[in-house]
Amino acid sequence: MQSGGKSMIKARRFGKAELKSVDRAREAAEEMISSFYVLAPREWERVNYEVRTLEELSPEEICDRALAQVLCYDCVKRIGASTVERHDLYRICLQDDRILRASDRIDSGRLALEPLLLYVLTHELVHIVRFSQHLQRLDLAPEFRSQEELSVEQTTRQILAPAADRALQRVIATFANG
Numbered sequence: 001m002q003s004g005g006k007s008m009i010k011a012r013r014f015g016k017a018e019l020k021s022v023d024r025a026r027e028a029a030e031e032m033i034s035s036f037y038v039l040a041p042r043e044w045e046r047v048n049y050e051v052r053t054l055e056e057l058s059p060e061e062i063c064d065r066a067l068a069q070v071l072c073y074d075c076v077k078r079i080g081a082s083t084v085e086r087h088d089l090y091r092i093c094l095q096d097d098r099i100l101r102a103s104d105r106i107d108s109g110r111l112a113l114e115p116l117l118l119y120v121l122t123h124e125l126v127h128i129v130r131f132s133q134h135l136q137r138l139d140l141a142p143e144f145r146s147q148e149e150l151s152v153e154q155t156t157r158q159i160l161a162p163a164a165d166r167a168l169q170r171v172i173a174t175f176a177n178g
Contacts, residue, residue: 011097013054018113022094025117026051028163033125036159037133047132048075048089051121054096061093067102067120067175068094070127090128092121102175115168119175123156 014022034044054062063069070090077085099120103113130152157172164172 011054012100014094014096014100018096018100019053021114021117022051022053022121025114025121028118029121029125032122032159032163033129036155037129039129047128048087049092049125049128050089051092051094053094057093061091063093063095064098066095067098067116068092068124070124070131072131088132090131092124092128094120105174112167112171115165115171116175118163118168119156119160119171122159123152126152126155126159 030044033039034041039047052061061069061071070092073089073091075085075087075089076083094117099116100113103116160168160172
């Protein structure tokens with residue numbers, strides 16, 4: 001389709017089956033991360049995060065360099081001029097189209113989708129735990145970001161190792177950057 005001289009390609013989005021896979025992968029990732037970091041349920045409840053897919057993202061939350069990204073929003077609740085509550089909200093922005101293309105590349109179909117989502121969500125949740133527990137700064141200088149990614153990647157692999165069946169091992173081998 002042409003519009004204003006530019007090609008408009010509609011990005012692939014998750015359907016109902018893929019959204020169920022996202023939910024299952026999120027639950028599994030959260031459980032493994034809770035065990036790894038020994039987070040009490042009360043601590044985990046204080047980690048304000050949400051997972052959004054392409055359908056729910058605003059244009060500035062869409063990126064073409066990653067399968068997902070974590071953004072942090074400052075949430076403020078006011079009554080009149082008084083601030084009554086303030087907290088960070090971490091948003092995992094899944095890039096459906098990129099994830100579906102990666103899944104196709106890994107397994108010539110959707111068989112690897114759930115292990116891929118488990119890998120992606122575990123990686124992003126490690127970032128969130130590191131930020132929320134003040135193990136890493138949100139405003140990390142660009143020259144230190146590659147070291148942070150390497151550290152998160154190593155932690156992600158450690159967390160996933162006990163659950164790594166053949167499909168998950170293939171995902172890790174494909175996407176691990178260290």
